[in-house]
Structure formats: structure tokens, C-alpha cells
Amino acid sequence: MVLGAAGGARAEPPPPLVMAAGADRAARPVEAAARDARLAGDGQRTRLVVDLDHAVPFRAFTLGNPYRVILDLSGVSFRFSPGPDRMRRGLVSAWRFGALAPGKARMVLEATGPVAIDRAFVLDAVDGEPARMVVDLVPTDPASFAQASAAARPPAPPPAASPAAPPSADSGDTRPVIVLDPGHGGIDTGTTGRSAFAEKTIVLETALALRDKLEKTGLYRVVMTRTEDVFIPLGERVRIARANRAALFVSLHADALAAGDGQARGASVYTASDTASDADAASLAEKENKADLIAGVDLSDESDEVAGILVDLARRETHNFSAVFARALVARFKGAVRTHRTPLRAAGFKVLGAHDVPSVLVELGYMSTPADLKLLTSDAWRERVTDAIMQAIDAFFAPQLAGTAQRTAGPVP
Ligand SMILES: [Zn+2]
Numbered sequence: 001m002v003l004g005a006a007g008g009a010r011a012e013p014p015p016p017l018v019m020a021a022g023a024d025r026a027a028r029p030v031e032a033a034a035r036d037a038r039l040a041g042d043g044q045r046t047r048l049v050v051d052l053d054h055a056v057p058f059r060a061f062t063l064g065n066p067y068r069v070i071l072d073l074s075g076v077s078f079r080f081s082p083g084p085d086r087m088r089r090g091l092v093s094a095w096r097f098g099a100l101a102p103g104k105a106r107m108v109l110e111a112t113g114p115v116a117i118d119r120a121f122v123l124d125a126v127d128g129e130p131a132r133m134v135v136d137l138v139p140t141d142p143a144s145f146a147q148a149s150a151a152a153r154p155p156a157p158p159p160a161a162s163p164a165a166p167p168s169a170d171s172g173d174t175r176p177v178i179v180l181d182p183g184h185g186g187i188d189t190g191t192t193g194r195s196a197f198a199e200k201t202i203v204l205e206t207a208l209a210l211r212d213k214l215e216k217t218g219l220y221r222v223v224m225t226r227t228e229d230v231f232i233p234l235g236e237r238v239r240i241a242r243a244n245r246a247a248l249f250v251s252l253h254a255d256a257l258a259a260g261d262g263q264a265r266g267a268s269v270y271t272a273s274d275t276a277s278d279a280d281a282a283s284l285a286e287k288e289n290k291a292d293l294i295a296g297v298d299l300s301d302e303s304d305e306v307a308g309i310l311v312d313l314a315r316r317e318t319h320n321f322s323a324v325f326a327r328a329l330v331a332r333f334k335g336a337v338r339t340h341r342t343p344l345r346a347a348g349f350k351v352l353g354a355h356d357v358p359s360v361l362v363e364l365g366y367m368s369t370p371a372d373l374k375l376l377t378s379d380a381w382r383e384r385v386t387d388a389i390m391q392a393i394d395a396f397f398a399p400q401l402a403g404t405a406q407r408t409a410g411p412v413p
Contacts, residue, residue, distance in 0.1 A: 032056045033079045035130065037097075037107075039089035045118070046090030046137045048109065051130040052076065052122075060120040060135055061152035062145060063298055067111040069137060070296040071120075076105040091115050091137045098187030100231050100295065106187050108296040111137065114145035176247035176397055178214060179223045179240060181351065182207040183253040186231030188294045191287075193256035193367025200229065202376050203252040206364065210252075210386040214393065219401060231295045234350040241357045248325060248396065249359040250389065251351050254376055255284060256368035263369040266340040267385070269329050270361040271322045272353065273346035284363070285347035292350075314356050321358035329360065329392040336388040337381065338365070338372070362389070 037050040048071075058073040069092075078097050087094050093110045100106040119136040140148075182204040184190035190199025204226070211222045223244050225237045232240075241249040257264055276282035292299060330343045340363075352359040364385060365372035375381040 031075050031077045032131075034073075034076050034097075034105075036080050037082060038086055039092055039095075041136075042090045043112075044090075044138065046092055046115075048092070048095075048107075048133075048135045048137075050107075050133040052133060053125075053131065055122040055124050055131045056133075058120075058122065058133060060117050062111075062115065062117065062149045063296060064146060064149050065299070066293075067114055067145065068296055069109040069111055069115060069117065069135070071107040071109070071133075071135065072100070073105045073107070073133075075103055078105065091139060096187060096294070098189070098231070099229060100186055102228075102230060106231075106296055108187065108294070109137075114140050114142045116140040116144065116148060173221055175219060175221045176400065177221045177223060177244045178393065179225065179244060179246040179249045179357075180207045180211055180214075181225040181237050181241075181249060181251040183251060183288070183351075184231075184291060185226050185229055186295070188231050188291050190291075191254065191256040191367055193254075193369075193373060194259065195367055195373050197367065197373065197377055199254045199256075199367060202254055202367070203364070204229070206382055206386065207252050209382050210250075210389055213386055213390050217390075217394075219397070220393070233292050233295070233297050234289065235292075235353075237351050238353045241354045241359070246354075246357045247400075248393065249352075249354060249357045250393075251349075251359070251361040253288060253361060253363050254365055254367050255363045256366060259368075261368075263371075264340065264366050265369050265372050266338040266343065267333050267365055268340040268343050268345055268363045269326045269333075270349060270352070270363065271319065271326050271346045272349055272359065274348060276347035277345040278342070281345040281347035285349045288361070289348075289350045311355050318354075318356055318358055322352075322360055325358055325392065325396045326360045328395050329362070329389065332388040332392040332395075333385075336384045338375070 032053045032055075035051045035053070037048065040047045040049065056073055056076055058071055060069065060071050062069050091112050093112050095107060095109040097105065097107040115137045116139075117135060118138045119134065121134055123132045123134065125131040182200070184198075184200035184203070186200075188200065190203070192198055207224065208227065211224060214220050214222050223240065223246070225240050226232050237251070255264075255268075270281065270285075276285060326344055330339065333339045333343065349361050352361055365376050367373050367376060
């Protein structure tokens with residue numbers, strides 16, 4: 001690990017705290033804006049320079065499989081969008097940036113091979129020049145790379161804020177807990193399908209609309225894995241479901257096909273399976289499982305899944321419930337929103353990994369298909385799709401809720 005330090009001997013004063021406009025928002029320090037970033041140099045030495053309003057602390061480290069350089073910055077917002085021609089040079093084949101957690105930003109540089117961080121520092125702003133973060137990369141051999149990466153094992157990203165907290169035992173809230181999981185977020189934008197829209201935004205808006213509808217019924221306690229544009233690792237999403245003893249976990253995504261792969265349309269509902277139901281489902285799961293990789297999460301110490309006969313039994317029981325809900329959901333989708341020609345499928349999605357929480361992943365449509373994209377970004381479609389999901393949830397929990405007249409939002413139709 002290399003800790004970036006401000007260039008001058010003068011200690012950087014702590015940024016003042018200000019309240020955000022919304023009274024319910026937590027106070028956050030004033031952010032430094034990153035206004036530009038560029039690569040210079042060649043295959044012997046490649047330099048990344050980021051222009052900042054003022055110097056901020058950062059840490060730089062490397063991760064393998066594939067070779068990556070991670071830069072974690074505190075209190076930085078990115079205010080630039082470099083063209084594709086500026087994203088590749090020398091030892092860097094691509095890079096991306098975005099929010100990792102509240103107040104934390106990350107840049108991920110994909111390296112062409114094993115690299116070492118030769119220098120990493122921040123220069124204070126002087127004489128009208130912006131503050132600059134500078135990182136120099138040089139080639140190294142795989143063994144040295146592995147050694148440096150292991151020594152710099154980063155701490156796990158901070159867990160998501162309050163939504164993960166389970167209800168206290170004496171809260172008396174016995175309503176079923178539904179965890180809504182808008183896919184991607186922050187540095188991981190998901191797909192764009194070559195459009196101006198990002199999957200992470202479409203699925204967040206849909207999940208928030210669904211949450212509002214579900215909460216209005218008064219029948220459920222709804223927990224979101226994220227309510228803003230922030231990155232949440234796949235394992236953390238599963239942990240949120242388990243920690244809240246969720247009765248149902250619904251992950252929302254939107255798919256895209258590569259250019260030239262034709263135009264698929266409609267929504268699909270996926271359950272977890274070791275054997276994918278078809279090749280498209282397998283490659284989709286592979287794509288969605290890359291979220292952690294894209295955000296530079298260290299996957300090397302991921303513990304193996306819990307095993308054991310009791311877990312297996314629970315998993316089978318849970319899978320039956322997942323399949324029941326998936327079928328109910330596809331039935332409600334039909335007639336309400338367009339569905340894929342094989343709308344019920346299965347594959348090894350990491351985010352469906354809770355062995356004791358019925359879980360489905362919904363691909364709402366194809367962002368690469370103009371007709372689908374038009375729907376995905378329209379209010380009318382969002383109304384229909386959230387209504388359909390809510391009806392499927394009502395049907396799924398109807399046996400459990402029968403006799404507990406808890407509906408508070410008007411008469412039962
Ligand atoms: Zn996705």
C-alpha cells in the first residue's frame with residue numbers, strides 16, 4: 001500500500017462540516033472536486049494525474065486477477081468525463097471512477113500486466129495550479145506483483161449504512177421483511193446498452209417506486225440494499241438480506257446484448273442454480289457477477305460458501321419458495337409488461353446466494369433494444385412493472401398474512 005501525502009509540510013486543516021439541504025441527510029464534509037484526469041508516459045512508466053480543488057488523502061494498492069491498480073480517495077466527487085481516447089495509455093488499458101461508499105470515491109485502473117506503484121503523492125494547489133494527485137506505475141514481474149498485492153490487502157468496504165440493521169427483538173414488528181436490491185451503483189454503472197442511460201439509475205428508480213408502493217400497504221417491512229448512487233458489494237447485498245431475516249429478496253437489473261447480437265426484448269425472472277438453464281443465462285450471470293471486479297473489490301479472501309447437510313436442506317426448501325415466487329411474478333408480468341420469450345430462467349448469480357432467503361433476480365428488459373429502453377425510462381412502464389411485482393408479492397404472502405388484517409391503506413379489493 002502507498003499512502004498519498006500532501007506535498008507541503010503544512011498539515012491539511014480538516015474540512016469543515018456542513019449540513020446538506022435535506023434536514024434528514026447526514027452531515028458530510030465538503031468534497032474536493034476532481035476536475036480532470038489524464039495519463040502520460042509509456043510502457044516503461046505511466047503517470048496518472050488527477051486535478052483536484054484541494055489536496056485529499058488517498059491510498060493506492062494493486063489487485064490481481066485481473067491486474068488492477070486501485071486508488072481510494074476520501075471526500076472527492078468526480079466532475080469530468082474523459083473521452084475514450086484518454087482512457088488508455090502505456091501500462092493502463094482502461095480506467096473508471098465513481099462513488100464506492102458515502103464519502104469514499106475510487107478509481108480502478110486496469111493494467112496491461114503486472115505493475116508496481118512506484119510513486120503516489122498529492123501536490124498542494126499553488127500559484128493558480130490545481131492540487132494534483134500523481135501516481136506513477138512501472139512494469140514488474142508477476143511474483144513481485146503478487147507479493148505487493150498481498151501486503152496491501154485492503155480492508156473490506158464499509159458495510160452499507162442503516163438499512164442493514166435488523167429490527168430490535170422487542171420492536172414487535174412481525175411483518176414479513178422484503179429486501180429490494182437495485183443492482184450496481186457508484187463506480188459500477190451496470191450496462192448502458194450503448195444508450196445515454198445507466199442501468200444503476202433505472203433499477204434504483206424502479207426499486208424506490210416499488211418500495212413506496214409496498215410500504216403504503218402497511219403489510220411489509222421494506223429494506224433497500226441501497227437508496228442512493230453508491231457501490232454495494234454482492235456479498236454485502238446477501239448479508240443485508242440475511243441480517244434482516246428477509247422473507248423475500250428481489251434484485252432488479254436491466255440487460256443488454258452486445259452490438260450485432262440482435263434485439264431481444266422483455267423482462268425475465270431468474271432463480272439461483274448451479275446449472276444455468278441456457279447459455280444466455282450463464283453468460284448473463286457471469287456478467288452480473290463481475291460487479292465486484294469492476295469496483296475493485298478484493299475477491300481473494302472470499303470464504304467458501306457455507307456447506308453442510310442442514311444448509312443444503314434449507315437451500316432446497318428456499319429454492320422451492322424462490323421458484324414459486326418467480327412463477328407468480330412471471331404470471332403477473334404477462335399482460336402488464338412485455339416478457340422475454342423464455343421469461344423463467346436460472347443461473348449462478350452470486351447475489352442470489354442466501355441459502356435461507358427466497359431470492360429472485362429480475363432483468364427488467366434490454367437497454368440495448370430501443371423499444372425496451374423507451375419503456376424502461378418511462379413513468380407509465382414503471383407504474384405497470386411495480387404494480388405487477390407488488391401483486392406477485394401480495395400473492396406470495398397471502399397465505400401467511402391471511403387472518404392478520406393488517407392492511408391499513410384502504411379496503412382490500
Ligand atoms: Zn445488472
